[in-house]
Amino acid sequence: MKRSFIVSKFGGTSMGDIPAMERSATISIERNSSVVVVSATSGTTDKLIHIAKQASASNAVDCEKLVFEVKERHQAMMNEMPKNHDGLEILNSYFTELDLLVQNISLLKELTPKAHDHILSLGERMSSLIFKSVLQSKLPNKSVVLLDARTVIKTDSNFGKATPLISEIAKQCAQLNTEVVYVTQGFIGSDADGNTTILGRGGSDYSAALMAEGFNATVLEIWTDVAGIATTDPRLCPTAQIIPEISYAEAGEMAQYGAKILHPATIAPAVRKSIPVFVGSTFEKNLPGTWIKANVENRPAVRAITKRSHQALLTISNPNMLNAYGFMGEAFGLFGKHRISVDCVTTSEISIAVTVDQTTLDNQKFMKDLESIGKIDVETGYALISLIGNDLFSRSSLAKNIFSSVDAASIRMMSLGASSFNFNFLIKEEESKACIQKLHLNLIEGK
Structure with a gap:
């Protein structure tokens, strides 16, 4: 043993x-x-x-x-x-x-x-x-x-x-x-x-x-x-609950998309060696906390809701790229060169729209490089809301529940498909708190 x-x-x-x-x-x-x-x-x-x-x-x-x-x-x-x-x-x-x-x-x-x-x-x-x-x-x-x-x-x-x-x-x-x-x-x-x-x-x-x-x-x-990982930030939603156990995949998505209780890279070493991770509070050491494991029994559709503030939407456009090859590769090559993470992406024949942390805009070398491949439009003042759960592809009622919780006209961009564990959408910062409370009520509390 x-x-x-x-x-x-x-x-x-x-x-x-x-x-x-x-x-x-x-x-x-x-x-x-x-x-x-x-x-x-x-x-x-x-x-x-x-x-x-x-x-x-x-x-x-x-x-x-x-x-x-x-x-x-x-x-x-x-x-x-x-x-x-x-x-x-x-x-x-x-x-x-x-x-x-x-x-x-x-x-x-x-x-x-x-x-x-x-x-x-x-x-x-x-x-x-x-x-x-x-x-x-x-x-x-x-x-x-x-x-x-x-x-x-x-x-x-x-x-x-x-x-x-x-x-x-x-x-x-x-x-x-x-x-x-x-x-x-x-x-x-x-x-x-x-x-x-x-x-x-x-x-x-x-x-x-x-x-x-x-x-x-x-x-x-x-x-x-804090006494474990919560279903959402308790400062945004007073009815947030501590999650007793959560999978590596769910915890990794939560950390990546704004749950501040864990550094985004923390889960990877634990996954490589199948090491269980416990999250607890030094001030309430006897509370059960949260266990992060490879496999968990309870797999709800939506486990948690996270928020990343201070998000910007960058749109890179170049009409000359219509029916041409390499535009997307060139653009993402620049993100890689400057070690800049991208969360959500949408594309068309002549444009790419991505969400990034607003601090990215301060990187003058990066912005200058981007301008060399196309016209750059910048929108700021957004929050990225992420629903973290399980098998989100197969949840036919999920989009309906989201749109019933938030005015569809308020959603600037949405992303579903890269992972079955998350559904992301971009919304104005000032609308994010009410949005999270409604989503939590409908999708997690089930009311």
């Missing part, structure tokens, strides 16, 4: 202060976690981003204030722990590292992608150092080891959103001692040259999943500030 090996990940609110860390440590002990992956303390990553931007703009006063706040918070947290000279020395070395990075960015008056990733890594490195002390204080007779994730999570050199090298991660995990408890960082890794990289915002879930895959774990746990 395979020995239980649990990888647990705790988010920023679970690292927010020493009491929160103590709750998280207690949970990891009760669950017998072998590897604990932690995020930066809540709000720290945002502050580090601001520090880097202020440094590059030579705003010394604002920068110094933010640096002081980051140092003071983590110093105060470390001071709450029993005297730990090694821990204090390491924390001070992180402070020195932060000062040097800020100094170099200020001198260059430029924030390079490499420096950006390096400075952001300090959030997880500081929180994991403090959490290691908390966990060790509760496990005096056990070896708790602070593991630098950069020695395990090997990536390419695409700073800002690096791609993990799965086989390299497996090699690194195979060399580690599975008889100790590891505390490590989410979000960060390193390339072949030893440069610090990050997996993108929210990447701590992904880090934990990669660790679980590398160690061939029996369970991956994601501990956050």
